[in-house]
Amino acid sequence: MSRPAVHPVEAPPLSIDNGGGDGAPPRLRMKDFQGMSGTLGGLLLRIFQSFFALASLLIMATTSDFPSVTAFRYLVAAAGLQIIWSLSLAVADIYAILVKRSFRSYRVISLFAVGDGIISTLIFAAACSSAGITVLIGNDLDSCAKNHCVQFETSTGMAFMTWFAALPSFLLNFWSLASR
Amino acid sequence: MSRPAVHPVEAPPLSIDNGGGDGAPPRLRMKDFQGMSGTLGGLLLRIFQSFFALASLLIMATTSDFPSVTAFRYLVAAAGLQIIWSLSLAVADIYAILVKRSFRSYRVISLFAVGDGIISTLIFAAACSSAGITVLIGNDLDSCAKNHCVQFETSTGMAFMTWFAALPSFLLNFWSLASR
Numbered sequence: 001m002s003r004p005a006v007h008p009v010e011a012p013p014l015s016i017d018n019g020g021g022d023g024a025p026p027r028l029r030m031k032d033f034q035g036m037s038g039t040l041g042g043l044l045l046r047i048f049q050s051f052f053a054l055a056s057l058l059i060m061a062t063t064s065d066f067p068s069v070t071a072f073r074y075l076v077a078a079a080g081l082q083i084i085w086s087l088s089l090a091v092a093d094i095y096a097i098l099v100k101r102s103f104r105s106y107r108v109i110s111l112f113a114v115g116d117g118i119i120s121t122l123i124f125a126a127a128c129s130s131a132g133i134t135v136l137i138g139n140d141l142d143s144c145a146k147n148h149c150v151q152f153e154t155s156t157g158m159a160f161m162t163w164f165a166a167l168p169s170f171l172l173n174f175w176s177l178a179s180r
Numbered sequence: 181m182s183r184p185a186v187h188p189v190e191a192p193p194l195s196i197d198n199g200g201g202d203g204a205p206p207r208l209r210m211k212d213f214q215g216m217s218g219t220l221g222g223l224l225l226r227i228f229q230s231f232f233a234l235a236s237l238l239i240m241a242t243t244s245d246f247p248s249v250t251a252f253r254y255l256v257a258a259a260g261l262q263i264i265w266s267l268s269l270a271v272a273d274i275y276a277i278l279v280k281r282s283f284r285s286y287r288v289i290s291l292f293a294v295g296d297g298i299i300s301t302l303i304f305a306a307a308c309s310s311a312g313i314t315v316l317i318g319n320d321l322d323s324c325a326k327n328h329c330v331q332f333e334t335s336t337g338m339a340f341m342t343w344f345a346a347l348p349s350f351l352l353n354f355w356s357l358a359s360r
Contacts, residue, residue: 069320121304132251136250140248178358179358
């Protein structure tokens with residue numbers, strides 16, 4: 001336990017090893033934003049996404065004539081995909097909150113960011129094409145009398161709400177990926 | 181010019197001031213990606229965006245019956261907006277390339293990123309709603325005989341190409357904003 005009594009200048013530590021070990025390069029810590037995966041805000045966003053996507057799917061599926069329009073069938077498919085994705089990530093978020101950890105691995109965050117980007121683009125495309133058809137039926141053709149305009153419009157609106165809830169997830173994950 | 185002959189430990193510089201001056205906080209330099217504003221790649225993306233948006237607008241505008249459908253009118257408006265935005269930024273890019281500088285100001289890059297995000301979302305929404313209508317006319321209703329299906333489809337495709345060219349601009353500007 002012999003140490004020199006005088007040590008005029010302490011050299012600053014050159015590398016920070018926070019538990020990587022095993023010769024792995026030191027991992028950089030990412031900042032936590034509320035809303036990114038693994039936080040309570042992120043979990044809330046996932047729940048909103050699932051809820052709105054489920055509402056959109058159910059309202060559209062209860063109309064009898066939605067399968068006759070390709071865009072409406074696509075909306076149902078995209079909403080289903082969004083529900084699966086959001087519920088899976090909600091489960092991951094709940095686990096992360098219970099063990100009081102957040103996702104810090106670059107690979108996991110990139111997977112989330114890419115997945116969120118693709119899924120939110122799909123649901124936005126579905127919402128836009130449904131909105132185009134709905135406006136065509138309601139305003140341009142004035143044939144709401146023999147179509148379920150109210151259901152179509154509500155379902156489209158719910159799809160847009162899904163997108164509004166999915167967009168922050170994507171942007172925050174992408175941001176935390178870039179600013180690691 | 182007297183310097184001590186012996187200087188055992190050189191203290192590392194604590195702050196890096198690269199020309200901010202005037203009491204402003206030191207500016208951090210952003211990395212240059214090909215494709216972000218102020219680079220040749222960025223200029224090429226802007227030219228592609230303008231070209232495809234112009235093609236989409238012209239092809240749609242030459243059909244006689246596009247004003248009867250709201251989504252097609254919206255596509256023309258969005259394509260026009262995209263042309264104005266892309267050409268303005270192309271001029272800025274040309275200037276930046278000529279004076280051999282790139283945009284390093286945080287405020288300018290955020291303006292570009294937000295603008296790109298909004299404009300590319302608008303053109304994507306227009307492309308998707310037009311695609312919904314086009315598929316409805318062509319596949320679901322089988323009434324291509326009395327509609328300009330080919331022009332509608334080509335114009336929609338060009339709008340999607342515009343979006344494909346606009347997306348990298350947004351993602352790269354957003355990335356360079358986050359990783360400053």
